[in-house]
Amino acid sequence: MAYLLAGLRAGIERALRAAAEAARPELGLDADTPIPDFTVEVPREKNHGDFATNLALLLTKPARRPPRQIADTLLSHLKPPEIQVRKIEIAGPGFINFHLDPDWLHGVLPEIEAWGGNYGRRTLGGRRRVQVEFVSANPTGLLHMGNARGAALGDSIAALLAFVGFDVAREFYVNDAGHQVENLALSLEARYFQALGQDWPVPEDGYHGADLVDTAARFVARHGDRYAAADAGERRAALLCFALDEKLAAMRASLENFGVRYDVWFSEQSLHNRGAVRETLELLRRRGHLYEKDGALWFRASAFGGEKDEVLVRANGVPTYFAADIAYHKDKFDRGFEWVINVWGADHHGHVARMKGSLAALGYDPDALDVVLMQLVRLYRGGEIVRMSKRTGQYVTLDELLAEVGRDAARYFFVTRSADSHLDFDLDLAKSRTNENPVYYIQYAHARICSIFRQLAERERQAPWNGTPNVALLKEETERALIRRLADFPEEVARAAIDLAPHRIAHYAHDVAGLFHSFYNAHRILGAGEGLEEARLLLAKCTRVVLRNALNLLGVSAPERM
């Protein structure tokens, strides 16, 4: 998949490498000295041309010559690449700047038009199988802001990886086993008896959210007081089963409203049921990485980069969450994923080293696991921090967020910051339908373009135009700047995917929208005159393609009207 811009860059790289090889004798480089890894990048400063390389600067040490002299020597050996270079100059401390024939931009729009919805797609992934696991919230409550950020981030990462050619699966790990679930059962039991009119307090460290009151009420509606007199274990099991079904269904619905769909919902309990946890423990034991102490079974995590050793089986015989998680990650690789990505809250960072350590201990490659740690979300309303606590049941849920600010603004806000930056989410800003809100700025550009084409369609009914737009007519500063930026999209996509950083796409889309608005404001499209109008329509059309493709990656809609 060779895009225009990438081709130009590659051509310059090849020509430079060849020049460096040819200049070896003059530069005093023997055959063993490698040519350093130079960059061919787009200079920030326009006067510095279309591309610049630092090759001469990097050669100063091996060649032991001043950089500008090296640059001179390189230039004398530089065969003009297959592209049209108008001017090459040595500048600054020793950069070599390439000024291209500005006509190269003429190829960009036809390229975008031809690719359409696939413009920006790459083949970097080689169809390798990648799994992205995200949210994986405890089914003990509703989804909160941290889960929402994880959902937006994980889904966009998955979309990006798919766009660059990976075979991607989205997965939700359901923590339906362990202490917290037992805790949930006890809280439910209390709400159940309360619903039946009895005085039965929710345990101190239980779940106090009002949602459990509703769950209990529905349980009573279905089963009445049948379980009041039943065996406690039976009662709790029934309540739990009922609640988990309900909670998971609700989570799935919330996430779908948020534009997130999973390929797999993976049950932790299923690992226990089919003996996968036991088998994993056995494998670790055979490999000599377990020992007993104080009646518990420990994993020698400290031998694999962990901060300390970890308990896998408690003295009471119950395996820990970590034991199940090891089995789970083993299972991921056994299912054939070559690359596994977890999106976790920063409060789990301590878990990363031991998780990777456990993979190493099992004989898997710990580098095949990447954990994207995402910092916490702080919610602001009316300039004040909204305090949240799951334990006390006081937190804003994903559903409430969607009701208040809408899906597009929410998705955009969550994904516009890098994962390792704390997120201050301003509810007032996110729900404002004004120019303060950056998400509408992008969508507005898209809607504007659609509006132009609606009018065009209206007019074309009288006098349809059929010809080929002449992109050479697009000579205005704002036009060229916009085209240039549209040409960047494939590289932006690749970078964002490799870095697992969808926020780059958010910023890029905003940038493109801004360039379009500037162009639009400075020049007429419809009625611009014979030929020019068609060229500008093509530019608008291609801008729409890029905006749409970018917004798609973020899970934000591209509306035709607003």
Add this chain to the structure above:
RNA sequence: GCGCCCGUAGCUCAGUGGAUAGAGCGCUGGCCUCCGGAGCCAGGUGCGCAGGUUCGACUCCUGCCGGGCGCACCA
């Protein structure tokens, strides 16, 4: 105390070791008899501190200061 993340403009944040560090919001002043004014144009202040590596550091290393989060037989 130890570990991870963060510290860039008044606020919220971008910025693969490159040349003169950007955007949004807020503030001020302008802009179409015309394709959607949710738009455009103009105006300015900043890389927490101190060392080090490098031809070159916001970026890498060390120390310090400040903020967040971890350091359970919880998940």
